[in-house]
Amino acid sequence: xxxxxxxxxxxxxxxxxxxxxxxxxxxxxxxxxxxxxxxxxxxxxxxxxxxxxxxxxxxxxxxxxxxxxxxxxxxxxxxxxxxxxxxxxxxxxxxxxxxxxxxxxxxxxxxxxxxxxxxxxxxxxxxxxxxxxxxxxxxxxxxxxxxxxxxxxxxxxxxxxxxxxxxxxxxxxxxxxxxxxxxxxxxxxxxxxxxxxxxxxxxxxxxxxxxxxxxxxxxxxxxxxxxxxxxxxxxxxxxxxxxxxxxxxxxxxxxxxxxxxxxxxxxxxxxxxxxxxxxxxxxxxxxxxxxxxxxxxxxxxxxxxxxxxxxxxxxxxxxxxxxxxxxxxxxxxxxxxxxxxxxxxx
Numbered sequence: 001x002x003x004x005x006x007x008x009x010x011x012x013x014x015x016x017x018x019x020x021x022x023x024x025x026x027x028x029x030x031x032x033x034x035x036x037x038x039x040x041x042x043x044x045x046x047x048x049x050x051x052x053x054x055x056x057x058x059x060x061x062x063x064x065x066x067x068x069x070x071x072x073x074x075x076x077x078x079x080x081x082x083x084x085x086x087x088x089x090x091x092x093x094x095x096x097x098x099x100x101x102x103x104x105x106x107x108x109x110x111x112x113x114x115x116x117x118x119x120x121x122x123x124x125x126x127x128x129x130x131x132x133x134x135x136x137x138x139x140x141x142x143x144x145x146x147x148x149x150x151x152x153x154x155x156x157x158x159x160x161x162x163x164x165x166x167x168x169x170x171x172x173x174x175x176x177x178x179x180x181x182x183x184x185x186x187x188x189x190x191x192x193x194x195x196x197x198x199x200x201x202x203x204x205x206x207x208x209x210x211x212x213x214x215x216x217x218x219x220x221x222x223x224x225x226x227x228x229x230x231x232x233x234x235x236x237x238x239x240x241x242x243x244x245x246x247x248x249x250x251x252x253x254x255x256x257x258x259x260x261x262x263x264x265x266x267x268x269x270x271x272x273x274x275x276x277x278x279x280x281x282x283x284x285x286x287x288x289x290x291x292x293x294x295x296x297x298x299x300x301x302x303x304x305x306x307x308x309x310x311x312x313x314x315x316x317x318x319x320x321x322x323x324x325x326x327x328x329x330x331x332x333x334x335x336x337x338x339x340x341x342x343x344x345x346x
Contacts, residue, residue, distance in 0.1 A: 043194040047187030050179060052110035053126075055187030058103040062116075067103045067128040068092035074170040079207065081284045093168070097132060100140040104129040104191070106184055108175065126175040127184055130168035131191060137165065145203055148279040149233050149290045157230045161198035164191075169263060181266065189306045192295070199231075199294040200272075203279075204264045205286035211241045211278055214287055218278055219246035220256035221264075221289060227273035231292050235277030241287070243278050264291070271297040 048055040058064045071093035075081040087093065106127030114122045137143045143151060143165045155163075166188065171180050192200070206214045222243035227233065234240065257265065275290030295309055303309070 043191055047104070047190040048183050050183045050186075052108050053175075053180060053183045054107045054109060055183055056105055056107065057191075058105055063105065063123065063125075064098065064103050065092060066122065066125045067105060067130075068094050068098070070125050070128050070172065071168055071170055074172070075284060078173065079285065082282070095144075097140055097144050098130070100132060100136040102131045102133070102191070104131060104184070104187055106171070106175070106180060106187075127171040127180055128168065129166060129184060129188060131188070132165040132167070133195060133197065134162040134164070137163075143201065145201055145290060148203060148239055148281075148288060149235050149275055151201070151233055154231060154233045154292075158199070162196070163199050163201055164195075164197045166200055166202040181262065185266070186306055193307065193309060197295070199292065201233075201290070201292050203288040204261065204267065204291050205281070205284065205288050206261060207286060209280050209282060209285055209287065211280065211287050212245065214259070215245040216251065216256050217259040218243040218287075218289070219248075220251050220253065220260075221274045222276075223248040223251065224253075225268055225272070225274045227275055227292050231273060231294065233275040233290055233292065235275065235279050235290070239279045240277035241280060243274075243276075243289070264289070267291050267293060269299065270302060271299050273297070 043057065046054055046056050058067055068090075069092050072083075072087070072091050075093055076083045076087070081093075105123065105125050107123045108126045109124070111124030111126065114124065116122055132140065132143060143163075144167055145151060145165055169184075171184075206217065208214070211218060260268070270293060272291045272293040275292065279288045280286075281288050298309075
């Protein structure tokens with residue numbers, strides 16, 4: 001992934017040179033508000049809103065920590081991911097990519113108000129998504145997804161495009177509903193339009209580390225949603241688990257769709273494709289697949305609700321103004337659904 005191949009201005013190239021050594025430390029320790037001044041025009045303060053649920057970016061390091069605490073509660077306490085001693089002490093999920101990412105928050109304004117140790121009010125964060133833009137991925141030394149999938153050939157084929165990695169998606173169990181997933185996606189879409197990004201990538205997960213337990217769903221993805229041509233990516237050879245465990249003719253498509261986690265099902269409805277091979281993530285206790293969603297492949301019917309890719313981005317309530325509360329087909333989330341870690345960076 002070369003900075004020279006990205007469609008950036010010279011000013012952007014100067015700001016997004018790869019960070020190593022001391023430069024990485026400075027980036028990680030610089031307050032987010034100060035770094036934001038050098039990161040171009042910020043997106044709207046509110047990315048999306050429906051009822052009491054507001055989607056916005058974390059504005060301070062303290063709010064990033066709230067997102068990390070939610071991730072810990074879902075991934076480690078609820079889903080039993082394997083935490084090291086540092087993670088257990090902090091009771092937060094964090095890694096080296098966090099300082100380079102924007103952290104999307106879903107805030108419930110009707111939830112009881114909590115206060116921190118010094119008595120300050122804290123937003124009730126009930127959902128989160130981690131976003132890593134192409135330029136920042138260069139500074140971070142690559143995308144998180146590249147730990148499991150070889151992205152370099154695909155990135156070279158799309159050197160004129162800017163990608164966004166989505167990951168660490170999770171929602172508090174009390175808020176796992178169609179409404180939450182839709183408002184979260186609407187906020188991410190506002191972010192994508194604001195920054196003029198061309199495609200989304202990331203890993204989405206099946207719970208458990210036995211790929212055979214998901215043979216039907218994985219085989220369906222392989223035969224019916226596999227990325228090909230310019231967008232094809234493959235799992236790293238030493239991690240790759242074949243997904244074609246069943247012949248195409250043997251697949252019950254309705255049963256396979258029911259077996260898909262809601263987040264993956266939602267991505268497919270938008271037009272996403274799946275990389276070649278699954279990967280077992282022992283730390284998080286999941287089977288991961290790589291999702292790819294070029295903006296040009298998004299089903300146009302969703303633009304009626306979320307706004308077209310070239311529409312102006314304004315601070316408004318895209319869901320409510322377009323009547324999406326009444327849409328039953330939007331992203332296919334079921335109430336009480338599995339939080340489906342996406343990276344997880346999707």
